[in-house]
Amino acid sequence: MDKIPLTLRRRFRRGFTLIELMVVSILMAIVVLITSQFWRWFSPSVAEMIGREHILGEARIAMQNLAADFGSAVGAVAVGNNRLMLCKDSGDFPNGLADWAAPDVLVDYYLVDGTLQRSDLSTGAEFAVADGISNFTVEQGPPLRITMGLQRKGASRQLVFIWSTP
Amino acid sequence: MKRLLSKYQARKFFAGAFSFVELQISLVILAVGLLGFAGLFRIYSLQTRHIEQNSMPASTYYVVGQSNRWMRQIEMPADMEQTAGQSAWIPPVSGDKAYKIQLNRLSKDFDNSTADANVMLVEDANG
Numbered sequence: 637m638d639k640i641p642l643t644l645r646r647r648f649r650r651g652f653t654l655i656e657l658m659v660v661s662i663l664m665a666i667v668v669l670i671t672s673q674f675w676r677w678f679s680p681s682v683a684e685m686i687g688r689e690h691i692l693g694e695a696r697i698a699m700q701n702l703a704a705d706f707g708s709a710v711g712a713v714a715v716g717n718n719r720l721m722l723c724k725d726s727g728d729f730p731n732g733l734a735d736w737a738a739p740d741v742l743v744d745y746y747l748v749d750g751t752l753q754r755s756d757l758s759t760g761a762e763f764a765v766a767d768g769i770s771n772f773t774v775e776q777g778p779p780l781r782i783t784m785g786l787q788r789k790g791a792s793r794q795l796v797f798i799w800s801t802p
Numbered sequence: 803m804k805r806l807l808s809k810y811q812a813r814k815f816f817a818g819a820f821s822f823v824e825l826q827i828s829l830v831i832l833a834v835g836l837l838g839f840a841g842l843f844r845i846y847s848l849q850t851r852h853i854e855q856n857s858m859p860a861s862t863y864y865v866v867g868q869s870n871r872w873m874r875q876i877e878m879p880a881d882m883e884q885t886a887g888q889s890a891w892i893p894p895v896s897g898d899k900a901y902k903i904q905l906n907r908l909s910k911d912f913d914n915s916t917a918d919a920n921v922m923l924v925e926d927a928n929g
Contacts (some may be wrong), residue, residue, distance in 0.1 A: 637885050652822075656822050659822070660822075660825055660874070663826070663829055664829075665813055667829060667832065667833060669835060670833070674836070678840060678843065681843075681847060682843065685846070685847050685850055688850060688851070688854060689850060692853075692854050699863070699880070699882060699905075702865070702880075703865070703879040703880045703881075704877065704879045704880075705876065706865045706867050706879075706880035706915065707867055707873070707877060707878045707879040707880040708867070708868060708873075708874035708875075708877050708878070709867055709880075710867075710874075722879075724869070724874075725874045725875075726874075726875075727905075729903070730871045730874050730875055730901070730903070732871055732874075740910065785891075793861070794861060795861055795863065796861060796862040796863070797860075797863050797864075797865050797882075798864050798865065798886070799864075799867070801867040
């Protein structure tokens with residue numbers, strides 16, 4: 637290295653020139669801008685996708701619970717417009733009639749802070765069925781009509797269940 | 803001035819950093835990579851919608867309860883139909899012979915929505 641003259645050393649100095657650095661910085665800034673714009677467009681779609689998955693899971697759970705209870709239900713009434721009461725035919729000899737008393741089992745569905753609750757009035761057992769529920773309305777009809785709205789992270793869905801009394 | 807190295811040799815000797823063209827190419831590759839990543843997410847999003855359509859295609863469901871008292875006894879779930887007019891459960895007719903249902907064995911398979919039950923009918927004296 638010592639044998640190389642100073643003029644040559646200056647001329648072929650290691651690294652970028654100022655102009656090169658400036659151009660690279662501008663290019664990097666453009667890439668960052670494009671990426672951020674792209675992310676702004678893309679981020680809500682990701683959130684919506686996550687929300688949609690969540691809603692799908694919760695809706696299926698709610699639907700399975702309702703199906704399980706409606707399977708043996710012989711009576712269903714709207715209590716107010718956001719509460720559902722079911723009378724499930726039960727006992728050793730199910731008579732097929734809604735007695736609204738033992739041995740029939742009474743089940744109550746209602747909404748508390750975005751969570752659909754199920755309460756078994758015969759045993760007192762209560763549990764949360766699904767969350768992310770934005771509205772739960774019950775119209776007596778006939779036919780009895782249950783509207784359930786689900787909402788999460790920009791995604792929403794509304795499901796309607798119609799039950800026909802015989 | 804005496805030259806110990808040729809211009810080309812000196813340039814090669816001191817060359818350690820990337821060239822401008824190399825940097826530009828790397829930026830283009832980076833951008834293409836980002837676009838590819840976005841494409842992956844797009845495919846994932848479409849697949850999620852496809853699954854959603856398959857697993858819960860409708861917004862309105864007709865809840866059809868069990869018409870058979872045996873089925874009600876073993877708590878079989880209602881059918882969720884997508885079209886109206888499905889047969890609902892039939893109310894009991896007076897004069898039918900009444901039976902007491904004795905449930906001997908019951909196993910439920912929630913994954914396949916099936917239940918296997920062993921029941922025995924005992925004529926009900928009060929019925």
